[in-house]
Amino acid sequence: xxxxxxxxxxxxxxxxxxxxxxxxxxxxxxxxxxxxxxxxxxxxxxxxxxxxxxxxxxxxxxxxxxxxxxxxxxxxxxxxxxxxxxxxxxxxxxxxxxxxxxxxxxxxxxxxxxxxxxxxxxxxxxxxxxxxxxxxxxxxxxxxxxxxxxxxxxxxxxxxxxxxxxxxxxxxxxxxxxxxxxxxxxxxxxxxxxxxxxxxxxxxxxxxxxxxxxxxxxxxxxxxxxxxxxxxxxxxxxxxxxxxxxxxxxxxxxxxxxx
Amino acid sequence: xxxxxxxxxxxxxxxxxxxxxxxxxxxxxxxxxxxxxxxxxxxxxxxxxxxxxxxxxxxxxxxxxxxxxxxxxxxxxxxxxxxxxxxxxxxxxxxxxxxxxxxxxxxxxxxxxxxxxxxxxxxxxxxxxxxxxxxxxxxxxxxxxxxxxxxxxxxxxxxxxxxxxxxxxxxxxxxxxxxxxxxxxxxxxxxxxxxxxxxxxxxxxxxxxxxxxxxxxxxxxxxxxxxxxxxxxxxxxxxxxxxxxxxxxxxxxxxxxxxxxxxxxxxxxx
Numbered sequence: 001x002x003x004x005x006x007x008x009x010x011x012x013x014x015x016x017x018x019x020x021x022x023x024x025x026x027x028x029x030x031x032x033x034x035x036x037x038x039x040x041x042x043x044x045x046x047x048x049x050x051x052x053x054x055x056x057x058x059x060x061x062x063x064x065x066x067x068x069x070x071x072x073x074x075x076x077x078x079x080x081x082x083x084x085x086x087x088x089x090x091x092x093x094x095x096x097x098x099x100x101x102x103x104x105x106x107x108x109x110x111x112x113x114x115x116x117x118x119x120x121x122x123x124x125x126x127x128x129x130x131x132x133x134x135x136x137x138x139x140x141x142x143x144x145x146x147x148x149x150x151x152x153x154x155x156x157x158x159x160x161x162x163x164x165x166x167x168x169x170x171x172x173x174x175x176x177x178x179x180x181x182x183x184x185x186x187x188x189x190x191x192x193x194x195x196x197x198x199x200x201x202x203x204x205x206x207x208x209x210x211x212x213x214x215x216x217x218x219x220x221x222x223x224x225x226x227x228x229x230x231x232x233x234x235x236x237x238x239x240x241x242x243x244x245x246x247x248x249x250x251x252x253x254x255x256x257x258x259x
Numbered sequence: 260x261x262x263x264x265x266x267x268x269x270x271x272x273x274x275x276x277x278x279x280x281x282x283x284x285x286x287x288x289x290x291x292x293x294x295x296x297x298x299x300x301x302x303x304x305x306x307x308x309x310x311x312x313x314x315x316x317x318x319x320x321x322x323x324x325x326x327x328x329x330x331x332x333x334x335x336x337x338x339x340x341x342x343x344x345x346x347x348x349x350x351x352x353x354x355x356x357x358x359x360x361x362x363x364x365x366x367x368x369x370x371x372x373x374x375x376x377x378x379x380x381x382x383x384x385x386x387x388x389x390x391x392x393x394x395x396x397x398x399x400x401x402x403x404x405x406x407x408x409x410x411x412x413x414x415x416x417x418x419x420x421x422x423x424x425x426x427x428x429x430x431x432x433x434x435x436x437x438x439x440x441x442x443x444x445x446x447x448x449x450x451x452x453x454x455x456x457x458x459x460x461x462x463x464x465x466x467x468x469x470x471x472x473x474x475x476x477x478x479x480x481x482x483x484x485x486x487x488x489x490x491x492x493x494x495x496x497x498x499x500x501x502x503x504x505x506x507x508x509x510x511x512x513x514x515x516x517x518x519x520x521x522x523x524x525x526x527x528x529x
Contacts, residue, residue: 121349129347132307132340133361133409134333 024138024216028146031138041144049110049145049211050152054159056109057102061160064097065089065167073176082178086186089168094195095255098160100247103206106153107239111214114145115235118218119228127219142215146208153207154200161199198254205246210239260284261306261417261451266315267473268301275301276312277473288443288450290464292457292495297470299453300344303419306451307339308332319417337365340410340418340448344425346402348394354381354405355390361413380412381405384438400431407438411446418442420452424459436462457496461485469495 031038072088118141121127127137165187172178214235221231261283268276275298283289291299304310305317308324317324322335348357358377362368368376381387384404394402403423410418420439424432436459442448454460460467461481468478469492477484477492487493494501 124345124350125343125347126349128304128309129341129343129349130360131309132336133413134336134364135360136329136333 020220021216024219025212027138028142028212028215031136031143034136034139034143037136037139038143038147041140042147045144045148046152049113049148050156053106053109053152053156056105057156057160058163060101060105061093061098061164062167064101065093065164065169066171068092068097068164069168069171070175073172081186082176083182083186083189085172085176085178086169086183086188087190088186089172090165090187090191091195093164093168094161094199096199096247098164099157099199099202099206100243102157102160103153103203103210103243104240106156106206107210107243108236110149111210111235111239112232114211114214115218115221115232116228118215119221119231122219122221123224123227137219141219142212145215146211149207149211150204151207153210154203157203158196158200161196194258198250201254202247202250205250206243209242209246213239213242260318260320261449262316262318263302263305264316264318266302266305266312266317268298268305268310268312274473276315279315279470279474281468281475281478283449283451285449286443286447288439288452288463288465290452290454290460290467291470292453292455292460292467293470294495295455298473299470300421302470303341303421303451303453306417306419307336307341337361337413338416340413340415342403342406342410342418342420342423344422346394346406348402348405348409350394352393353390354386354392354394354397357394357405358390358409358412361409365413376412377408380408383411383441384408385434400427400434403427403435404438407435407442411442411448414446415448417449417451420450420454422453422455424454424456432456432459433462435459439463455495457498471495 068089069085072085073082076082076084118127121130121141127141130137130140169180169183169187172183173180217231217235217238221227263279263281266276266279267274268279279298279302281289281291281302291302293299301310305312306319306324308327311325319335319339322331324332324335327335348354349360352360355374355377358380359373362373362376377390378387381390384407386401386404386408389397389401389405394405397405407418407420407423418439423439424435427435439450439452440463443450450463452460452463454463464481466478466480467484469476469484471491477487477489479487484492484496487496493499
């Protein structure tokens with residue numbers, strides 16, 4: 001096979017994949033209208049994908065808050081008043097680290113879970129069985145998960161912001177001998193509700209992307225156990241990349257230029 | 260009536276159906292036999308729109324399945340029961356919920372009527388006490404019977420059976436055969452049965468069609484097939500390794516099964 005042929009095959013495969021993904025997205029959007037099909041499952045998925053993910057989200061937030069407080073203190077090297085530790089912890093947690101780190105952790109947990117579950121259903125013909133019983137897989141399987149992810153990711157990230165800030169506060173009290181008043185003074189000084197709004201919207205977009213990719217990869221699984229494994233791996237990798245892409249997208253389109 | 264008319268289907272370079280044509284009349288039980296990977300499952304997946312043909316038409320009650328809009332396709336599927344080779348039960352649900360799935364989707368019955376229909380369907384397959392169990396707790400034969408109960412609970416006009424006795428012991432196979440006969444005689448269901456178990460084919464079928472190299476090699480009554488002079492069909496039904504003249508036939512081994520099982524269409528409809 002020469003280089004031109006190989007390139008042609010690669011381009012054709014990518015174009016076909018993009019077409020399939022576009023069609024999948026379109027079908028999921030149409031299925032959103034079948035509220036009666038997806039609503040009962042959405043609450044179940046909110047618990048499975050959201051509530052059950054709280055421990056890992058909070059664990060990450062605690063350690064992030066502690067490390068941020070200590071990193072800030074180390075970086076200021078006495079040149080910057082120490083109460084700015086509160087500022088840095090608040091800004092970094094709400095704008096970036098709570099959404100992105102939690103999003104990446106959930107990309108692993110939620111993305112792999114969805115891809116493996118739907119992949120197994122696909123290779124054992126359970127998805128075909130659903131179709132023969134007149135269920136639309138997009139409405140029954142995809143939309144509840146995507147709706148649950150888009151709603152629950154911001155809730156988990158919102159809690160992670162609070163827990164992360166609390167952990168940073170406690171670390172400042174314990175390790176930096178900073179008083180509560182000083183920490184809160186720093187945290188309030190440059191606080192804006194926009195910070196929280198920005199972090200939560202970002203989290204919602206991450207939840208949407210992670211669940212949609214998990215569903216797409218799961219329903220495209222082929223073969224047996226190996227196919228399901230590949231689907232789960234790809235779901236995690238693509239979700240992680242998409243989180244970073246979306247993070248940059250929001251920074252460039254929404255954060256950039258604000259004073 | 261179910262009609263495949265000159266159906267072509269390929270997966271990549273591999274032709275699976277190559278001008279497949281067959282009619283199934285009301286009240287019949289047509290058995291499709293053929294080598295593993297010959298495209299039998301692929302053929303019946305076209306009937307419920309799980310696969311789209313590359314060329315040709317598939318008609319069910321004068322509906323051209325490949326061109327049906329999504330909504331009409333789902334309405335048509337409500338009249339067709341499909342029994343999967345490995346049952347394809349939803350493993351996160353109880354047996355009762357599995358059987359009730361299609362009825363709940365229709366939304367025409369109260370929950371108490373649904374429960375009654377589920378009990379009747381499970382009674383019909385001689386599994387009256389498994390409603391609260393999960394698929395993993397049942398044997399392979401029991402799962403297949405639940406698969407049949409799920410299909411018949413809908414009181415469909417047609418049932419498509421994909422290798423219902425494969426991998427089962429002879430006694431359980433005979434039980435499944437009896438069930439299929441009972442469905443036809445008691446409920447008047449038109450059936451298409453895929454199998455390479457000839458004992459089952461003779462017991463269940465009113466006609467038998469052999470799929471070979473993507474098309475129907477021969478179709479006829481049980482008696483006609485049993486007395487066929489076609490060497491390929493003879494070799495298959497007698498389970499011989501070579502043709503009458505000693506030449507080995509070339510089974511149409513293909514990736515059809517794997518590709519077909521993946522539901523390539525995925526319900527994709529405009």
